Amino acid sequence: MAAAANVSVATVSRALQRPEIVSEATRLHIQEVVKRLGYTPNALARNLRTARTRLIVALLPDIANPFFSQVIRGIEQVAHENGYSVLLGETQSSLVREQAYADMVAARQADGIITMSHRVPAIPMQGRLPVVNACEYVKDQQISSVYVDNVTAARAAVDYLVTLGHRDIAFVAGPPASPICIDREQGYRLALDAAGLPCNPALTAVGDFSIEAGERAIELLLSQGQSFTAVFCSNDEMAIGAMRALASRGLRVPQDISVVGFDDIRFSRYMTPALTTIAQPKNALGREAMSMLIELLNDPEVPPRKRVLSADLVVRGSTAPCPAGKT
Ligand code: RIB
DSSP states (O other): OHHHHTSOHHHHHHHHHOGGGSOHHHHHHHHHHHHHHTOOOOHHHHHHHHTOOOEEEEEESOTTOHHHHHHHHHHHHHHHHTTOEEEEEEOTTOHHHHHHHHHHHHTTSSSEEEEOSSSOOOOOOSSSOOEEEESSOOSOTTSEEEEEOHHHHHHHHHHHHHHTTOOOEEEEEOOTTSHHHHHHHHHHHHHHHHTTOOOOGGGEEEOOSSHHHHHHHHHHHHHTTOOOSEEEESSHHHHHHHHHHHHHTTOOTTTTOEEEOSBOOGGGGGSSSOOBEEEOOHHHHHHHHHHHHHHHHHOTTSOOOEEEEOOEEEOOTTOOOOOTTOO
16 A cells, blocks of 8 residues: 555554544655555454554443433534444443443443543553543543533523522422532522522422433422422433423423423424423543543543533423522
């Protein structure tokens, strides 16, 4: 290949494996020679030489949650553009499953991991772990992460309910072990504080991000006789469950109770009423996580960083002014 293209072996190798670092003219020239010669890189030989598998593991807690499919699409796009394949590992938040995938990296069956969980599995390796955290973050400063500003986004959601005149705003929290869930709760509290509203702990119920958990949370609050005119849910799936629980009690959304979610999964805009929510940049989260991992695999000395993206409120039909007589 190198002889046919009249360049060095190293240039061919760079053009095929890290096209971003060669000039466009060289890349196009080599691509043309590759095509002309019908060359197929021998992956096995290449892996033996570089000790790379060009396979990465994407760990996600719940494959049925559509939020993650869009993040994974972003991961896959950048992986494909850079000659990597992606192995999906659904962990169902099990430490044992997470560890089994982490062991693949230690055994050099995969190059690295993007985890969408709030913890990072232990990999018995020396030096910097080839791990990036997506959508979540951990306190460990050595682990690079990309996630949204959950405090600001949650606050924007609750501020909006306040502007609609709501005073009794319930909160369906996510798993308390996750820093992003703590941040969403902080955003909820900050908005109440800023409006001079008391934060009533009896109006908070906790869920595990599933539709069923959202349903159970609202049933619990209603069965306790709690009175509220709006509810902010820590993700869209729980908001969908909440809406179902409200409907089964004959409560109308948004006329009686306003509902806000978080994520902006695809289904949210197609529901009746469509869900007001916080739109997370799901594709960008995935793309950035994969870029960070590639950067780290290419240069283990690259400084770790926490990249925070913004998330925006999308107003739809599930929210309305507080009913008369309840403000
Ligand atoms: O819906 C799943 C949730 O878990 C999302 O809100 C996301 O931020 C994630 O970590």
